Amino acid sequence: MDGTKIKNMEEFAALSGISRPTISKYFNDPDSVRPKTRERIEEALERYDYRPNIFAINQNRKMTKNIGIVVPYLADPFFGEIARNIEQRCIDAGYRPTLFSSHGERDLEIDILDSLRSLKPAGVLLAPLGRASDRSKIEDFCNEVPTVLFDSNIDGVGEAFVGSDNFSFVSQSVDYLMDSGEPPVFFEMRNPANPNANKRRAAYIQKMESMGQTPHVLKIEGEGWAFEEIGRQGAFEVLDGKALPSDTILCSNDRLAIGFLAACYERGIRVGRAEGCAMRVASHDDHPFSKFTCPALTTVAHDYDSVAGHSVETLFSLIENGGKFRARTETLYPARFILRASA
Template sequence: MEEFAEVSGISRPTVSKYFHDPDSVRKTTRSKIESALEQYDYRPNIFAMNQNRKATKTIGIVVPYLADPFFAEIVRKIERLCIEAGFWPIVFSAHGERSLENDALATLQSLRPIGALIAPLGRSSDFESVQQFAEEVPTVVFDSNVNVGAAFVGSDNFQSIGLMVDYLCRTGEPPCFFEMPPVNPNANKRRDAYRQAMERLGHQPQVIQVEGSGWEFERIGLEEGMRLISERSLPSDSILCSNDRLAIGLLAAAYQKGLRVGHGPGCALRIAGHDDHPWSRFTCPPLTTVSQDYTAIAERSVEMLFELIAGGAPPARRREVLFDGKLVLRASA
């Protein structure tokens, strides 16, 4: 920047002021700087500049598995909101691994972010590392309610699962619940919500926990679904899956086993999920599910982080915001 200031004939403090806020310098000066930028093809090193700032414009976003379209969609919305507000979002994926989540948090912290929006792995997270990060960086947690940070934004799993159980019981045989060993707190809440809803309606809960670990939900749904169908061990012809990705695998298993899925004559199974995953409308048949409000979760998470950044100090009590799900009726149930 010193070299650029010298060759452009503009003082170093004025150049620095321009990069901090272009509107803070006079219009004629701004035009001169922008002409020089084009002539000399100069780009400031934002990360180097951050080392000299008390407050940067960097906002970190950490998710467990960016290849999952659910997280990709939420991150897309969060990124745009941050950019429109004049911040620089940087995205990290933990790829489903504790060590990579720790590395992402450590790398992000070294960039001196002004704040962070994180969806922790959950069950496999190193809680102490996540907690330490959230104590040192203003943090809002979304999707996976690990008890760290100043606030959490997510879905009300008891409301959304209850909504789906009510519908399935009204329209056919009461559902069993299809899950794998939980990877985050949402899975536990959904199972508990299913049991609560079934008991409220006077039905016996029937939980099927299949084998499998990690984030390959579709593969687990396919392989374990084929096994259960072959063994004729499904306790109900209505199946509520813990998430849409498991349901997508189970739909494929039913197809390979020659079972028609849907609601009506000739259908052997009804299959429903949770999340309104971006792919759920394109399955065959399209998947009945409960939608998470992607837009509301993203907007409220960013809004709360901006409030936290502006306020300077974390609130006395951790805040939680939960959004209701909406029933999305499609052909699978």
């Protein structure tokens, strides 16, 4: 034994050099991991004299291996991709994930949480609707079931949140657009469905003012999650009304930008950074379809793997700690700029 005092499974994973999901999978069923990996874990257990707090692991899940995953709109490939990533990580750790979509509806989100209670899950990974959510209902659920929020934060609710740094998104896009052409105009919904949009608008205003520029925010009408059509109709309004103070448009998210590109095509406006183009369009998210638009969309990408991986790791730690942390944690991952043909 090396004498190091280990408090929890997360510290054991860091010291042993073995991933947290693999260790969790071993404690659920030692035969479920490969023999060489099992041998490494058992050698580390002997070396550090570590045994997990099985009571803390099981007291909230009541011996089930169920994990709930809730997203606001599964028809959106962004949520499909991150849910797939999370689901696979849970399976690899020996859990049984169940995926739910609230389809942008508050009442359905509440019904899903009620259904999850009956499954007695070990824990839940929840991407809430945000502005449309019933805060009190989600807060009550988080107090009853170990829950980690991801993608969309509700300040002060739950034990942890994992998501992307919206200032990082906007800072990178504005820097590039300012360096390469006219100052960008921010294009968004008047009543955005996702609270990340509000953070991006605030970041745009802050960034533009810090550069001595006047921010211009174009708010378009539209409710719900049909962002492409909302973006298309909103683009028609600003293009036909000649309401653009710049030839550079920065959309709040890629799905709005896809609609904007469609409107430009229908109006015969050439978009891109090549000679002869009349407008530049950029956005945020690196939606799975953004590389296939015409022209391909310049955007800023989520770190899908880190957000998914840390969300799962945080949930496992929360389960191990009996469903409570000493203090609420928030983890934000920086974005990555992707230059394509649209700007």
